Amino acid sequence: MADPGGFGRGVFHERHPALVERLCESNPYGPGQRSGLRELLAESASDTAVVRPPEETTPGREQWLGWGREYFGRPWRDVPFLWAESYFYLRLLECVGYFAPGPWQGVDPFAPMKAAELADPALEADTAWLDGLDRSAPAEAFRTLLLASLYGNRADLGFRLVRDEGAEDGVPLLADDSGALWRHLGGRSPGEVHVILDNAGRELLADLLLVDHLLLTRRASSVFLHVKPRPYFVSDAVTTDVRDCLVRLSSFGGEAGKAAGRLREAAAHGRLRVGGHEFFCSPLGFGELPAGLRAQLGAARLCVFKGDLNYRRLVGDRAWPATRPFADAVAGVPGSPVALRTLKSDVVVGLRRKTAERMDVIRPGWRTDGSQALVQARLDG
Numbered sequence: 001m002a003d004p005g006g007f008g009r010g011v012f013h014e015r016h017p018a019l020v021e022r023l024c025e026s027n028p029y030g031p032g033q034r035s036g037l038r039e040l041l042a043e044s045a046s047d048t049a050v051v052r053p054p055e056e057t058t059p060g061r062e063q064w065l066g067w068g069r070e071y072f073g074r075p076w077r078d079v080p081f082l083w084a085e086s087y088f089y090l091r092l093l094e095c096v097g098y099f100a101p102g103p104w105q106g107v108d109p110f111a112p113m114k115a116a117e118l119a120d121p122a123l124e125a126d127t128a129w130l131d132g133l134d135r136s137a138p139a140e141a142f143r144t145l146l147l148a149s150l151y152g153n154r155a156d157l158g159f160r161l162v163r164d165e166g167a168e169d170g171v172p173l174l175a176d177d178s179g180a181l182w183r184h185l186g187g188r189s190p191g192e193v194h195v196i197l198d199n200a201g202r203e204l205l206a207d208l209l210l211v212d213h214l215l216l217t218r219r220a221s222s223v224f225l226h227v228k229p230r231p232y233f234v235s236d237a238v239t240t241d242v243r244d245c246l247v248r249l250s251s252f253g254g255e256a257g258k259a260a261g262r263l264r265e266a267a268a269h270g271r272l273r274v275g276g277h278e279f280f281c282s283p284l285g286f287g288e289l290p291a292g293l294r295a296q297l298g299a300a301r302l303c304v305f306k307g308d309l310n311y312r313r314l315v316g317d318r319a320w321p322a323t324r325p326f327a328d329a330v331a332g333v334p335g336s337p338v339a340l341r342t343l344k345s346d347v348v349v350g351l352r353r354k355t356a357e358r359m360d361v362i363r364p365g366w367r368t369d370g371s372q373a374l375v376q377a378r379l380d381g
């Protein structure tokens, strides 16, 4: 994998085999699907096998032929990490029959893993802190919900395939623009907030609570949730995950259950909308948004980008100096982007030199071990 730190190699050599194992345990796949998955694993982890184009019948093939013009026919290990990972998930869906007419068409291979997470009986108790939040000062309540959404990002199922540790709550953020964000949202009459979602399950539950708070406190006039148009990166949210999370939230008592009711109401009145643009499963950075989506995000009061993969696409998946200003890195992104991200891959920008130097000394794996988090924003107007 063309990644300087060798991190991507670990993803293809450790995480993906564990993922395929789980998929084969949790779905009653037949021999063709299983051998397809194992061949994909072997091919994508090999040092010599070349990347081949999508199958003739795969939707979006033409677009992928363009995006992969320089990469098809080259060994997987020579292809940029972000491109290779994104393409791996398209090929995985081909292997399980997601695109082909037949019984597996449109069936989310990750659904059993997502459902198991959502069935966790501890989830309701995990939201008990919401009761009583109305006694906090408004800025404090906002920050609590923002951090819940941020730390929800630790729960992604792909990451947990090989690791089950993360930041302890209360670890200082590496960068924290949450105060500026609070002022930005309160500064004028409320506008539309877009949330570029990441994972379903725990993370999405926390995201929905933040969304409810923004609507309830009139920090947002409406909210647009961007989901993936198809299953991607294991637990990335698709439309049915938004529905399933709302159903789960509705089963909770207290404030969480009330939030679910308000969110349904907001959806019914068009103040909460969901969209799954094809761009979100592409291997492109957010500087390369198609015109319609660019205009939509550009008109928003705020665009919240959740998680690690969105961060890589936001700032560019490169070995930037950690001190590169965040505003420079997102110069091509419209609107007012804010990143809520737990660090799970090498790329990071916008840090103070002494923060990065100190982390290198006290915690060598800090960029990828999920222990650190940040809130970074470039707030326009």
Ligand SMILES: O=P(O)(O)OC[C@H]1O[C@](O)(CO)[C@@H](O)[C@@H]1O
Pocket (backbone or CB within 6 Å): 011, 085, 153, 156, 158, 159, 198, 199, 233, 306, 307, 308, 309, 310, 312, 342, 344, 345
């Ligand atoms: O769910 P998140 O926060 O986007 O994290 C997914 C991350 O996991 C990986 O797939 C492997 O670490 C990264 O490539 C990706 O950035």
